[in-house]
Amino acid sequence: MFRKKNDNETAFLLHNTTDVQSIVNGRIVQSSTFRILLGFINLYILLGFVLYLLVKGNLIDGVNTDFLDQGYFSVLNIRSTVVLVFLMVMNISAYYNHGFKYLSLILFVYMLNSAIDTNILFSDFALTAERPYFSTFQLSRPLLLISLLWVAIVHKDTVKGT
Amino acid sequence: MSSGLHFSKPFWVALSIVYFYCLFLMYAAFLILSGDLLDSYTEMKMVDAKKLTGVRLVVMVFVLIGYPVILSRFSKYAKCVTVALTAWATIMYIEDYFVLYGMIEYPEAKLIALVQSLRPVFILSLIWMCFELTFSPQPRD
Numbered sequence: 603m604f605r606k607k608n609d610n611e612t613a614f615l616l617h618n619t620t621d622v623q624s625i626v627n628g629r630i631v632q633s634s635t636f637r638i639l640l641g642f643i644n645l646y647i648l649l650g651f652v653l654y655l656l657v658k659g660n661l662i663d664g665v666n667t668d669f670l671d672q673g674y675f676s677v678l679n680i681r682s683t684v685v686l687v688f689l690m691v692m693n694i695s696a697y698y699n700h701g702f703k704y705l706s707l708i709l710f711v712y713m714l715n716s717a718i719d720t721n722i723l724f725s726d727f728a729l730t731a732e733r734p735y736f737s738t739f740q741l742s743r744p745l746l747l748i749s750l751l752w753v754a755i756v757h758k759d760t761v762k763g764t
Numbered sequence: 765m766s767s768g769l770h771f772s773k774p775f776w777v778a779l780s781i782v783y784f785y786c787l788f789l790m791y792a793a794f795l796i797l798s799g800d801l802l803d804s805y806t807e808m809k810m811v812d813a814k815k816l817t818g819v820r821l822v823v824m825v826f827v828l829i830g831y832p833v834i835l836s837r838f839s840k841y842a843k844c845v846t847v848a849l850t851a852w853a854t855i856m857y858i859e860d861y862f863v864l865y866g867m868i869e870y871p872e873a874k875l876i877a878l879v880q881s882l883r884p885v886f887i888l889s890l891i892w893m894c895f896e897l898t899f900s901p902q903p904r905d
Contacts, residue, residue, distance in 0.1 A: 673867045677863055677864070677867075680862065680863050681863065703844075704847055707844060707847060707848050707851065708847070708848075708851040711848050711851040711852045711855060712851070712855050715852060715855050715856060715859070716859075718819060719816070719859065719864065722812070722815045722816055722819060723812055723815075723816070723864070723867055723868070
């Protein structure tokens, strides 16, 4: 024969059940805006890395790549690797939902700083007709910066009410 | 206004170090821009160093003026701003040494050498401020 549970016991059981569910299924569901922005950031950086690999392997024809000899290639080499590593860390932090806002903020600062440096040091090389791929990436950099800020704003750290 | 400024002594020490260093840096940047410290450099490198220093100087002036306002009136955002500024300072330090070292060179004057050698202290002070703002409970939180 089962004893009838009182209100305190029922509340205790329900509370514990909620806790178990939040641990097992407790992954915070991010908004669709967040997912689209994160997808765009991934796509942008991966395309940049692919472009770097194509240039490195001399696989792009019809593009004047003389400017690469003037120091730009070493900068491109380090920055594309650093940004790719950063992207991986950012995706991991998004998956585990830990420190994502800070990482996106740091990547935003890094991309902004590199954009300023590139515009100052390599302003003579910004010829759209000769280097359409690089120029497109340089010109669309503000979109990435806006996305990085936006993704940090819409990211949910915790579930409301916890 | 002062209700938002409840920080520990180490935070104020770190903030003072940052401000003193920035003022010192501004003086060095002013000397570079005026051309007093540039003598035996190639024209291209001199122009690049001047351009980069000019842009960084302008950003630094805005930050030095704006940061106390954020700290006192918008303390909610002080943590994010401090993290961003620390990231910026660290990124510039790493990039200057590992990425741009082949393209820009700064004058070999003792003043510039001192500025460069004190740079890690400046970054450590900023990191300390980040930790303080992140882990110390603030009255407004």
